[in-house]
Amino acid sequence: MAQQHQRLGCIILAGGQGSRLRPLTSHCAKPAVAFAGHYRVIDFVLSNCINSGCDELWVLGQYQVDGLHHYLHQQWSKHRCPADIHIVKTRESKLKGTAGAVFQQLQQFEHSQATHLLVLSADHVYKMDFRQMLDFHLEREACMTIAAMPVPAELAPQFGVIAMDSQQRVTGFYEKPKPHQIRHLIDNNGMVLVSMGNYLFNRYCLFQSLQQDSKKILSRHDFGHDIIPAMYPKEPVYVYDFSSNLVPGESQHYWRDVGTQDAFFQAHMDLLGPNPAVRLHNEHWPLFGKEPMPPSYFAGSDKSSIQDSLIGAGCELSAASIRHSVIGSHCRIHQGAELEDCVLMGQVEVGANSKLRNVIVTENCRIAGHSSIGFNPRFDSQHYQRLPSGLVVVSSGQAGISALNDLH
Numbered sequence: 170m171a172q173q174h175q176r177l178g179c180i181i182l183a184g185g186q187g188s189r190l191r192p193l194t195s196h197c198a199k200p201a202v203a204f205a206g207h208y209r210v211i212d213f214v215l216s217n218c219i220n221s222g223c224d225e226l227w228v229l230g231q232y233q234v235d236g237l238h239h240y241l242h243q244q245w246s247k248h249r250c251p252a253d254i255h256i257v258k259t260r261e262s263k264l265k266g267t268a269g270a271v272f273q274q275l276q277q278f279e280h281s282q283a284t285h286l287l288v289l290s291a292d293h294v295y296k297m298d299f300r301q302m303l304d305f306h307l308e309r310e311a312c313m314t315i316a317a318m319p320v321p322a323e324l325a326p327q328f329g330v331i332a333m334d335s336q337q338r339v340t341g342f343y344e345k346p347k348p349h350q351i352r353h354l355i356d357n358n359g360m361v362l363v364s365m366g367n368y369l370f371n372r373y374c375l376f377q378s379l380q381q382d383s384k385k386i387l388s389r390h391d392f393g394h395d396i397i398p399a400m401y402p403k404e405p406v407y408v409y410d411f412s413s414n415l416v417p418g419e420s421q422h423y424w425r426d427v428g429t430q431d432a433f434f435q436a437h438m439d440l441l442g443p444n445p446a447v448r449l450h451n452e453h454w455p456l457f458g459k460e461p462m463p464p465s466y467f468a469g470s471d472k473s474s475i476q477d478s479l480i481g482a483g484c485e486l487s488a489a490s491i492r493h494s495v496i497g498s499h500c501r502i503h504q505g506a507e508l509e510d511c512v513l514m515g516q517v518e519v520g521a522n523s524k525l526r527n528v529i530v531t532e533n534c535r536i537a538g539h540s541s542i543g544f545n546p547r548f549d550s551q552h553y554q555r556l557p558s559g560l561v562v563v564s565s566g567q568a569g570i571s572a573l574n575d576l577h
């Protein structure tokens with residue numbers, strides 16, 4: 170079937186509360202959390218949609234939706250965004266799950282001209298050309314196609330695990346399975362195939378399955394728990410192999426759900442190094458973010474040193490030592506401060522002679538001079554949030570940490 174007759178609409182699920190990311194999500198929705206200094210997490214999926222030539226876009230928000238709305242309205246204004254973008258607030262209702270959220274908006278989608286609808290999560294860091302997924306879907310005459318990739322079997326309980334036949338047609342689906350349920354699906358490398366939470370539907374198939382699901386009393390109204398298991402035994406549901414997707418200018422396939430603090434931190438570390446797994450600069454597949462900001466200033470001193478790091482716009486750094494870190498925009502780092510393996514999320518001030526290692530600092534924090542964070546597990550656990558992985562998360566209101574707004 171020729172793709173020129175098809176119109177692609179994208180429904181972006183941006184309503185998760187992000188409780189596993191707190192305190193990063195205390196004041197904003199998970200998709201609006203700052204990422205890599207200059208961006209918000211939702212910029213990845215939106216950039217993929219724009220670069221893939223999607224015709225219409227709906228963002229379904231629920232939690233802290235005003236901030237998300239403000240960001241999208243300001244930064245994704247019409248001249249930047251060739252597709253029509255609609256921001257919709259889903260209501261608290263009996264139909265709580267992801268499928269319930271889409272079902273609530275069916276009337277909006279009925280007015281659209283889209284022949285195919287993508288349902289996408291807003292909190293994943295990746296680059297993907299959805300037109301190639303549509304080609305695959307059309308070739309197989311699928312009703313639904315699920316994007317998938319292999320992950321180590323021990324991570325399977327966080328995902329929907331897929332069984333498929335030699336034609337890539339789905340033959341089994343286990344949402345957040347117990348280990349014994351998927352033992353037979355572990356390959357020789359100890360991997361299982363999991364859903365990335367990106368689904369492509371024929372318009373009619375999506376509408377029909379959501380309508381049927383809405384009438385089921387015992388349904389959780391969730392794509393993974395209910396829609397896929399009900400659909401694959403009756404309809405042609407196929408698996409799209411993410412590793413077959415070729416994004417111009419990219420040589421690696423990277424995808425990460427940044428729904429936990431450890432995953433969020435690791436995704437930042439993956440931005441660093443001579444050949445990073447995630448590249449922010451790719452003119453062939455641009456990542457759109459905020460409008461340009463003023464340049465950063467590095468005060469002259471032979472004691473300054475910056476290695477393997479990304480420094481956001483509008484920062485002021487004086488005689489500080491920064492190694493393997495991501496510094497968000499408008500940060501001030503004072504004389505003698507030393508940072509290693511850190512993520513400063515934006516508008517952070519680090520006082521003179523402070524030492525930070527393996528730390529996320531949330532937006533708008535001021536760290537007092539001579540602080541030492543990330544070196545003494547007992548002290549860190551008493552004063553900050555310290556995760557089992559050793560990562561320390563610092564937010565305003567903790568000992569020695571004030572909000573910048575309180576000072577000005």
Ligand SMILES: Nc1ncnc2c1ncn2[C@@H]1O[C@H](COP(=O)(O)OP(=O)(O)O[C@H]2O[C@H](CO)[C@@H](O)[C@H](O)[C@H]2O)[C@@H](O)[C@H]1O
Pocket residue numbers: 181182183184185186199229230231259265266267270289290291292327328329330344363364365366392393394426
């Ligand atoms: N009411 C609502 N309104 C709008 N948006 C909402 C919403 N509730 C949740 N969302 C958003 O929907 C997306 C999916 O969220 P879920 O938390 O339900 O799925 P999860 O990520 O656990 O698993 C899913 O994604 C993983 C991959 O990460 C798959 O393996 C698995 O099968 C699949 O269920 C997220 O972007 C979330 O923010």
